[in-house]
Amino acid sequence: MYTAKGRLDQNSMLQQYSPLVRRLAHQMIAKLPANVEIDDLIQVGMIGLNDALSRFDAAQGVQFETFATQRIRGAMLDELRGADWMSRGTRKQQRTIEAAVHRLEQKLGRPPHESEIAKELGVTLSDYQDMLNKVRGTQLVYLEDMSSDNGDDDYLDRHVSDKDADPLSQLNDHRLRSALVDAIKTLPEREQYVMSMYYEQDMNLKEIAAVLGVTESRVCQLHSQSIARLRVKLREW
Structure with missing residues (x-):
């Protein structure tokens, strides 16, 4: 969409691509x-979209949606970097859950049930599910994150930055993806469904909740628990 002077019509483009912003936001939110x-x-993504419109140069041979996606995600990640998005307490709680899952898998030889994890943590099932809601999952693609109790201030820089130009990173990423696929196959069936719908079919939390007949909060719990299980598996990778 261009004006009479051959420039992008910003108002029309903002309207056309605002659904892209919402889709990217919904894809990111379950990991946070x-x-x-x-x-x-x-809101921050719309700022990134506006920035993309002002900077886009069709002569570079890149499609606008590809360029805009990078700008929108970048704006969101910049906002998260400056907002202390994951507190030290949240990280500690996340590691506590993972440690309990690991102990139970070693003891039981299978993925533990929610009630078993809650008992291992010494809390009620309801309290454990509240913990899952608070943790809310983390960046899935780079699950090798094993931050210390001192925190992880550059988490996003290390785990979301673009390393496509690095052949070694590409090889490591391929190996990690293969290990991730194998780890997902060990998840309980319902959690496999959640991961498939979210990451393969690009469904948002509301859509997944409708398919499973549960609340969005319950989907978040299942997602967070899946992430904890996968992180434990990938520690061995």
Whole structure:
């Protein structure tokens, strides 16, 4: 969409690509703690879209949607970097869950049930599910993150940055993806469904909840628990 002067019509483009912003925000939100608001991500993403419109150069041979996606995601990640998106307490709680899952898998020789994890943690099932809601999952693609109790201030820089130009990183990423596929196959069936719908079919939390006949909060719990199981598996990778 261009003006009479051959320039992008910003108003029309903002309207056309605003659904892209919402889609990217919904894809990102399940990987973040519950204190991150979807509306905040969308607002920042719209700023990234506007920036993409002002910087886009068709002569570079890149499609606008590809260029805009990078700018929108970049704007969201910049906002998260400056917002202390995952507190030290949240990280510690995440590692506590993972440690319990690991102990139970070693003891039981199978993925533990939610009630078993709750008992191992010494909390009620309801309290454990509240913990899952607070943790809300982390960046899935780079699950080798094993931060220390001192925190992880450059988490996003190390785990979301573009390393496509590095052949060694590409090889490691391929191996990690293969290990990830194998690890997903060990998840309980319902959690496999959640991961498939979210990451393969690009469904958002509301859509997954409708398919499973549960609440969005329950989908978040299942997602967070899946991430904890996968991180434990990939520690061995």
